[in-house]
Amino acid sequence: MPTISAGALKRMLSLPSNIVVRKPRIGEDTHGGTVVTVPVRPYANDMDRCAKCGRHGRPYDWLGTRRWRHLDLGCARLLLEYAPPRVACREHGVTVAMVPWARRKSAYTRDFEQQVAWLSVHAPRSAVSALMRIDWKSVGPVCKRVADDLRAEQGGGLFDGLRSIGVDETSYRKGHRYMTVVVDHDRGRVVWMHEGHGEGVFRLFFETLTEAQRASIRVVTGDGARWIDSCVGEFCPQAERILDGFHIVSWATDALDKVRTMVWREARRTGEARK
Known part of the structure; x- marks a missing residue:
């Protein structure tokens, strides 16, 4: 019966290079589905590292066998199996050793x-x-x-170097449940979010920043809500308040629809409407 080498299996499963792979087992779960279990272990040099700091610790004891769910192999569930030790770290005390394949x-x-x-x-x-x-x-x-x-x-400087930010609220659940989101336009990423919306929530964002971080903000975009203006004026008076393009286009489209409706009704009233 043909077999696959450990190196080929590691590459096929995209496993870290610093682990040892043993012969896999094939079984069934409680629902009758196929489960592939692959026994693994870290290289000897990486077996006694603290999971918090990554430094080597003194071996303390061994725990029972654990399994980690990996990406499915076709229609089969794939589990990595290992009995991790506990190590005595000088900084963090007794803790479970780090494994290269999982957080x-x-x-x-x-x-x-x-x-x-x-x-x-x-x-x-x-x-x-x-x-x-x-x-x-x-x-x-x-x-x-x-x-x-x-x-x-x-x-650690998630709020460092903020120059152009945008704020908006979004509905994330039925029943008008909103979340306020702040994005960094320059780096294209979300930097802060909090449940709720309005001035009280937006103030929490600025209160999280230091004075230097607030002073670096030059542009704040958002819709026409007055609570955005008041918060920006209080915490970032040097920043320019700009209406974002999405809301400008939305307002212009709504206004155009109203004008179109008004003109059509007037044309129908005066008998000038044509099919």
């Missing part, structure tokens, strides 16, 4: 979480849950872990 306190691999987070940007949570075959309550924590990693990669 701390996660039951999913990094690749799996990356796909869930990407899908969550383009589809509702119920659709992501059904497609990835996970509980819908797990989607939010997965997205938070991915977002935390992205923020760490971008550095």
Whole structure:
């Protein structure tokens, strides 16, 4: 019977290069679906690293076997299996050792979480849950872990260097549930969001910034809400307040529709309307 090498299996599953892969097992879950379990372990040099700081720690004890959900292999669920040790870190005490394929306190691999987070940007949570075959309550924590990693990669100065920002409120749930979102136009990313809308919520954003961070803001875009004007005038008097293009076009279109309706009614009243 033909077999596949460990190196080829790692490349096929896009697993980190610093892990050892053993012979996979094929079984069934409680619903009769196919499950492929792949025993893995980190390289010896990476087995005793603290999951919080990444430094080597003194081996403390071993935990039971754990499994991490990886990207599906066709129609089969794929699980990585390993019994991680606990290490005694000088800074963080006794903690579970880091594994190269997953984030701390996660039951999913990094690749799996990356796909869930990407899908969550383009589809509702119920659709992501059904497609990835996970509980819908797990989607939010997965997205938070991915977002935390992205923020760490971008550095701690998320609000540093803000020059041109935009603010708007968006409905995220039935029943008029709104969220206020602030974006950085220069870098094309969301920098702040909070449940609710109005002056009280927007003030929370400016109160989060330092004086230097507020002083760097030169442009604030948004709709014609007066609460935006009042907050900008109070916290960033040096900033120029600009109406964003989306709302300008929307208002112009609405005004044009009203004029068109008024002219049509007048034409019908005077008998000048033509088919």
